[in-house]
Amino acid sequence: MADATIQAATDADIPATDEGQDELLEAELLVEDVSIDGMCGVY
Amino acid sequence: MTETTSVLDRPLELAAQVSVRPERFGALLYHFGTRRLSFLKDPRLLAVVQRLPEVPTARAACTACGVEPGSLRSFDAALRRLLDTGMLQERPA
Numbered sequence: 769m770a771d772a773t774i775q776a777a778t779d780a781d782i783p784a785t786d787e788g789q790d791e792l793l794e795a796e797l798l799v800e801d802v803s804i805d806g807m808c809g810v811y
Numbered sequence: 812m813t814e815t816t817s818v819l820d821r822p823l824e825l826a827a828q829v830s831v832r833p834e835r836f837g838a839l840l841y842h843f844g845t846r847r848l849s850f851l852k853d854p855r856l857l858a859v860v861q862r863l864p865e866v867p868t869a870r871a872a873c874t875a876c877g878v879e880p881g882s883l884r885s886f887d888a889a890l891r892r893l894l895d896t897g898m899l900q901e902r903p904a
Contacts, residue, residue, distance in 0.1 A: 794884060794885040794888040794889070797852070797885055797889075798851065798852055798853050798856050798885055798886065798888075798889035799849055799850065799851060799852065799856070799889045799892045799893060800849070800850040800852060801847060801848070801849050801850075801892070801896055802847065802848040802849075802850070803845075803846065803847050803848075804846050804847070804848060805846055
């Protein structure tokens, strides 16, 4: 019973995947962006 | 998304302020204006980017570089990302 309640809450917390998120994931497979601003002194 | 909104149907080119460094994993792009780096994680994407100035649309560049129809959606998303971050720009018609 407790397990069922926890499972239901977990499912509700997962946002539905929409087309925009799919595109974001697909782009990230091929491209990854990094900004080097604020990295002075790192090297 | 309709076909006409796809960046694949637009004439694109590398932005003037972007430098390309080919790597084993694909390539590294650096934009001197925004100081952003983009990692192209597939050598085919580098080939597409390099082919863009020679063809009328990004779709033609993908075709010329052997991108399979099943991979076009991923390349569309990747090129859109590069356009949004200023690494690519639209060519005047």
